[in-house]
Amino acid sequence: MSVRRLLRHPWTGLLRHPWTAFLGRRTARLVLSLGVVLTASFVMIRLIPGDPVRAALGVDAAPGLVAARRHRLGLEEPFLSQYRHYLDGLVHGDLGTSLVTGTPVAELVRTRLPATLEIAGLAFLVTLAVALPCGLLAAIRTRDGRHPRTELAFTAVTAGLAGVPDFVLAAGLTALLAVGLPLLPVAGAAGIESFVLPVLALSLAPTAVLVRIVRVEALKVLNEDYMRTARGKRLPSARRYLRHAAPNMATAALTVAGSLLPALIAGTVLVEKVFARPGIGSAMAQSVAAQDYPVVQAMVLVLGTTVLLAGLLVDLLLAVLDPRSAIRES
Structure with a gap:
């Protein structure tokens, strides 16, 4: 679309612009998904037997x-x-009033949500910070069938970690690093040390999943013609991998990372319970047992909305990194 035409008919041009269509679709999808989450949060708690x-x-x-x-x-x-x-x-x-404590649910959300966002956000950042470079390094080392033992060890370790549930990892890390080797606090939310175990418990399995996918995508990128050309020109390794390989595999990695977000945020329910952290997840677990309708509804709604907003941010970031995807969907 030409700039002259856009200036001549600004509203028509803006409405027909691919980015407008992209944002409109994403917003409509967000609103529809919020409606589903809202209805589900109201209905499912009422399906639990009891008064x-x-x-x-x-x-x-x-x-x-x-x-x-x-x-x-x-x-x-x-x-x-x-x-x-x-x-x-x-x-x-x-958001209602708690049936058990009589306190406003909005106040409970206000005090609990930051703790959940802290560990979920840190776990997501740790997942990206570890999986992206490790997946690229694994692809570089095992490219063209080299170092088969390294590939076997990589596959075995990541497959094992990816299949372990969050609460099992939480219990194992507690036994190892807090009881066997008293290096970290067992529970609570006091000090930086208290973040280590819950963040590790949340991030280990997603990191294992993402690093495997990053390696596969990196192997595809390393075999592209432009990478062969870069090697033929004898460009420095850091330039080849960081400037040419990493950006081209980032889109696929972020797409997968976005799909891992719901499981990561949902994992806070059990991890917060294990480590006695005062977050949304532990409050929801207690409220389900007590059949506290307003609290459970609010917690499910807040967690669902957080997942949807995080997914929207990932979609926008992917569209910025690869504008062709937004235009292609128009």
Whole structure:
């Protein structure tokens, strides 16, 4: 699209611009996904058997007290009426009140969310910082069938780590680094040392998955014609790999990293429970056991929204790195 035409018809040109279409599709997808998450957070907690009011007040609570609490919370209303009230509350910024503690859920989210974002964000950065260079180095060392023992060891270690659940890694790291070798604190959120174990437990499996994919993509890049040309010109190794190979494999690596984000954020639920960290995940685990409807709904909504926004940021970053992808989807 020419600049002259865009200046002559700015709104028409802007609406037809590939980036506008790309952002419009991503925004529509985000809104639709948020609607699904919002509805799922409301419905699924109500599928859990039991009476949340009875669970909150105790089994010895008087029937009249239980009935009055249910009426005050609107739990006796039809399902659609409860859903309408839930949406109305969200529009006005009201996430409800905890059935167990009586505190506003919005306050609970405000105090708990930063702790979850800290360990999830650090785990994601560690995953990228380790997987990208290690995958490239593994591809360089094992290119064209060289060093088969290194390739075998790489495959065995990464496959083993990728298949271990987060809570098993958390328990194993605790036993090794906090109990067997008392180098790090077992639990809590005091000091920089307290981040090491939960971040490791969250990032080890995604790192193992991503580093394998980075190696495969790097092997493809290293066999491209322009890489052969660079080797033929005897360019320095650092220039060949960092300037030519790394940027061309970054798009695929970031795409996979974006797909690993939901599992990484969901893993905070168990990891925070294991390490007694005061985050969204531990609060949601406690609330599910107590059938605390408002808290569980809010936590699922917050975690789901975080995943969706992180995915949107990854899509935008990929589009910036490779503008052709945005134009191609138009």
